[in-house]
Amino acid sequence: MQNNNEVLLKVENLCQYFRSGTFVNKAVDNVSFEIKKGEVFGLVGESGCGKTTTGRSIIKLYNITGGNVYFKGIRIAAGIQSYKDAIEKAKADAKEKLASAKSDAEKKRINDECNAIVAENKAKLKEADYDQKHCDRAYSDRLVSNLKEKFLPLIEKASGDEKAKLTAEYKEALHKAKRTKLVTQIQMIFQDPIASLDPRMTVREIIAEGLIIQGERNKEIIDQKVFEMLELVGLVREHASRYPHEFSGGQRQRIGVARAIIMNPDLIIADEPVSALDVSIQAQVINLLNDLREKFGLTILFIAHDLSVVKYFSDRIGVMYYGKMVELASSDELFLNPLHPYTRSLLSAIPLPDPIYEKQRQRIVYNPLAAHDYSIDKPTFREVKPGHFVQCNEAEYQEYMKILK
């Protein structure tokens, strides 16, 4: 594991709302976190709390409603809808105010104010839209310019055969670089190893699909890479020509892992990769992910609900409850000093392989209405200890500080 502070992924005030009729479902509401290079970030919470939606929003499977997602410093997703809403709201406000306004001067002032807000939001909207659409181009431009810097002087210096060879190499690299997409640096491992593999494709086709889309045309290289990946995840070459149904659950999940890492990603979003597996196979997959992480320095966003696995695997853990991040800390810290009542209730529900302890274990029930009084003082996400954040209001903050002392 690398111990640097380079931030690979930054999620800023991410909001993801779903509309059904007039009802707005806030699946993810104002979630912010950072993932540093080389670390495993665990995301836990009960089903329906927005863990998976967060993962999918990051990989741009959804158009996010509000907030920003930065990957390698480039904004890859930005909420357009929130700006649109702001414009509409400003217009509506202005209309209301105009109706009650008396003098012309006041009317003019209100109009100006409104126009200023609209213009500002429009500019932001345009920027966000541009970033959203062209983040891949920005990244490939960066790669292309790097390539040019590297190859052009070499080609100029070289002559004869060597020059031709270099030019060919350069062209090939350029072809790939132009087609490189930033988002392909983020790969996903899905929960259900049965549903996430196309039953009509062979394992070779499944694993190589990403490479082909990216512009790799040489069949030999593709085959070689596929075999390499298969061996890496503990399968053998002969498996390449088989179909997914011929494999057991653990092996299928391995194929899913191979498909993700063949793209040589920097970030893997593992969406409950072991939930559907047997204990022994679960251990195999966790060990595999651990090995890969050590080998490639992968960064992993690990989404799961099995807390003992998350604790074992992650460096930092974020706890989500109904679309909100309620607590974020390093994994040891979180299990040692759980502050938020929901985290406590979650930790009290973990079953452990110890019958005597289990028979005495008392589950703490979390009732947000009873646990908090947010009628006056609204909660915010505060740092109670270096690296330990809790969603709380002032009174609770004081209380938590007391507990920590």
Next chain:
Amino acid sequence: METKLQVRDLAISFRTTNGKVQAVRGINFDLAKGETLSIVGESGSGKSVTSKAILGILAGNSIVEGGEIIYDGKDLLKISEEDFHKIRGDKIAMIFQDPMSSLNPIVKIGRQLTEAMILKGKARQRESKLTFNIYLKTINQKMIDASAANDKTKADEISAKCQNFNKFEYKHLELESAYNTAHESALEAIDMIDVISFEMEKNAVKDVNYRIKQIVRLSKASVHDYVVKKDSKELLAITAKLVKDTPKARKLNDYSSLLTSLARIAEILRAATAAPMPNFFAMGYYLTFANQPLPEMPIAELDVYLRKYLDDNFMLSFIEDAKKGVIYSASTCYAAKEAAIAALKEAKPIFAKAELDSKECYAAHKALSEKVKACIDPLEIIKDSLSYTFEPGVKSELDKYFKAIEKNKVEVKKHDKIQAKYDRLAASGKTPDWKVPAAAVTDLELVKKNINRQIDRLIEHYEASLAAKSNRDYDKETVAAIDHLKSNASGVVNKVTKQVAKAKAIKLMEEVGIAEPRKRYNQYPFEFSGGMRQRIVIAIALAANPDILICDEPTTALDVTIQSQILELINKLKRERQLSVIFITHDLGVVANMADRIAVMYAGKIVEYGSAEEVFYEAAHPYTWALLSSMPDLDTNEKLEAIPGTPPNMIYPPVGDAFAARNKYAMKIDFERQPPMFKITDTHYAATWLLHPDAPKVDPPKIVTDRIARMKEKRGASHAE
């Protein structure tokens, strides 16, 4: 402990195009009343097949190779599908692994929840009535036999008493169920008021109109002679006011006036529910036979008065007669048992001959069955399974034996023919690319052994029962018999109508933690998330109030909090209803929570069997170690030890220990012979050669010993606190 279910030597295979897959290979276990047995193992170890066999829902290509599953005096492997309808879902219920495939996608949740209740409710009512009538008749007969064998007047008197019992028992139940409805609605109203008041104070209340209406309905329903009587007028006045105030309060978003009314209602109801319940049994008798209204007095005095009236006029003499009947029945039964033992011992040589004689055997079987049938005490509430299953059990074995004699000849001929063909080809210099399959002959010796074992087992059982003769408490048994009558009568009176079923279903949905159950009641399965769907499935399984609950990985797809809730729910129901649970899972944390006893299965066999503490702290089988070490807990930092390889192909099961190929502790003998079950303590068994006295001493893997040490340390620390 009373044994509910016995599984003996169960063996099941599946016919596939590639050959016969041996899914379960001879497993044995017992399930006591109110106990949880966990079956642990990897997928493909035969856990689910075992549970499906118990429920009689094996796939069409399954072959039951042998064994018995004994429940309530029946062998579930041998009874007809018709008989199974009465057991499946009603007595034995199952929660399946995949909620999506166990719900009907085009039927509303409410319908699916109440369907079983209504269907089974009718069947149960019919059955209770039948049981009640037959049992009363039998006890009547036995009472007459015991104390009035030749006395006509006395016999008539006893019959009249039984008739009277029948009459006033129904009266009693009517009274009691009316009281229960009122009492329960009062309790429910209190609960609802508590919740809604809390939410009103927090100003986060939803769905006010509907809930207030519910509270009002429940409060009205709780007006009853022995629940809310004195304050009933006030209660009705407040509820009327409550209904009128609600819309206004909602508009203003100010609930203070509602809160005071609700508090007063809760106060009245609390006082009412705290009052003691009168003795309806005695009251039923008084009202039926005294021909006069109840005397006016407080409940405690009334109880004493009624009780005395009942005892003087009826109960004492009835109990006395009933006791005589029970003793009489038991003594005839003991005599029959002695006779049966002699007969069984005498008949043993007939079944031990080298070649059984068909006529002689069937005659002996018939005679023995008569004798055994006489040993069944009709007044016994817990059925003597062995006596009941003797007749069909031996008969099926005999049929098998005599049919096999003919069939074996044909099979051997067939085999010889193929062998001859093979030899011919081989002799002419060709090497055929096929093998001669073994002749499909039935092992006659094995069948014979089964018969003899059944006889021996029955003799042993009867001898044990005769030895325990002097320890029986007939007073207790008489009371139990009368209680049995009462409970069956209540099954007749408590009808399950659509409204009752709906109320029950909504209560169940609340119990399993589904928010807004009334709205959810009318939704379709696709509108629910995975966790919610699983809760519905659990609610359906519990709806029929089963004896035995089989849970096939019910919480594997759920997250921790809900998993924890569901496990608590199952545990609670288990305690309340004395439910026996078979819990199948591969999550050892869940097992630790649920299990009283654990059976670890691998490749169709039970490899380790013991109480939860023994299996977790003193695991003896390498497979159990492997399972324990492949699972991280909160303090695990080291690399997990995954079990290498995959389970063996059960078309060709290994000769020796099935786990040997994946076992790093495997010895030479593991590949050659199957280990027997070694006894470690009275309750703890394991099938591994490591326990053989000649085996080298092997310690469990470090990760397991470390964890056990850590747990002990933690527990010590928490005790010190």
